[in-house]
Amino acid sequence: DTAVSQTPKYLVTQMGNDKSIKCEQNLGHDTMYWYKQDSKKFLKIMFSYNNKELIINETVPNRFSPKSPDKAHLNLHINSLELGDSAVYFCASSHLLAGAAGELFFGEGSRLTVL
Amino acid sequence: QQQVKQSPQSLIVQKGGISIINCAYENTAFDYFPWYQQFPGKGPALLIAIRPDVSEKKEGRFTISFNKSAKQFSLHIMDSQPGDSATYFCAATSSGNTPLVFGKGTRLSVIA
Numbered sequence: 581d582t583a584v585s586q587t588p589k590y591l592v593t594q595m596g597n598d599k600s601i602k603c604e605q606n607l608g609h610d611t612m613y614w615y616k617q618d619s620k621k622f623l624k625i626m627f628s629y630n631n632k633e634l635i636i637n638e639t640v641p642n643r644f645s646p647k648s649p650d651k652a653h654l655n656l657h658i659n660s661l662e663l664g665d666s667a668v669y670f671c672a673s674s675h676l677l678a679g680a681a682g683e684l685f686f687g688e689g690s691r692l693t694v695l
Numbered sequence: 696q697q698q699v700k701q702s703p704q705s706l707i708v709q710k711g712g713i714s715i716i717n718c719a720y721e722n723t724a725f726d727y728f729p730w731y732q733q734f735p736g737k738g739p740a741l742l743i744a745i746r747p748d749v750s751e752k753k754e755g756r757f758t759i760s761f762n763k764s765a766k767q768f769s770l771h772i773m774d775s776q777p778g779d780s781a782t783y784f785c786a787a788t789s790s791g792n793t794p795l796v797f798g799k800g801t802r803l804s805v806i807a
Contacts, residue, residue, distance in 0.1 A: 584738070613794070620799070621733075621782055621799070621800040621802070622797075622799050622800070623739070623784060623797040623800070624797075625794040625795070628794055636794050638794075670738050670739075672738070683729075683741045683744075684731075684739075684741065684795060685740075686738030686739050686740065687738050688736070688737055688738050689736075689737075689738055
């Protein structure tokens with residue numbers, strides 16, 4: 581059983597398209613995150629949800645919209661894709677906010693390539 | 696204030712040697728310092744973590760050394776093995792609604 585699963589694993593699309601990445605966790609955690617990892621491996625938080633409520637929204641373009649239908653799912657929708665959106669997007673979850681020493685569990689990532 | 700500076704960017708170590716990765720932070724409110732290990736094609740996974748009330752924590756071949764006054768912490772991998780080849784990230788956070796701040800990563804290659 582995969583603890584944090586993301587789909588799709590790979591996504592290749594044209595500039596201007598809209599795409600979604602889905603994430604599900606079966607760990608019973610109450611907090612979920614989206615991280616972006618660029619080509620230099622730098623990990624940057626984008627969003628965090630706690631019990632379906634948005635609690636962290638870093639400086640991310642409005643084209644990115646997270647949605648959490650329940651606390652086990654956190655999806656990421658991206659409108660009007662740009663070349664610079666090409667990256668690996670990681671979903672993660674934790675039992676508590678990471679600031680409370682909760683361990684982050686990451687999915688395997690979704691590699692987005694925008695042509 | 697929110698940055699965690701990590702060095703070196705890449706590291707090549709002989710099998711059996713000691714790998715050392717260093718991190719420095721500025722925010723004195725940080726009170727939790729984990730290290731994550733990432734293999735190619737996988738997500739990062741927690742390796743070991745420390746709180747500032749201790750100066751060292753050891754788990755198997757992995758040791759975190761923490762220097763609160765210098766605001767630095769480091770990861771030591773003893774008897775490094777080829778299977779340790781991965782990217783290592785230090786991170787830091789403080790209690791409350793603050794996300795983990797990651798260093799830029801160190802790509803470790805252990806060669807036989």
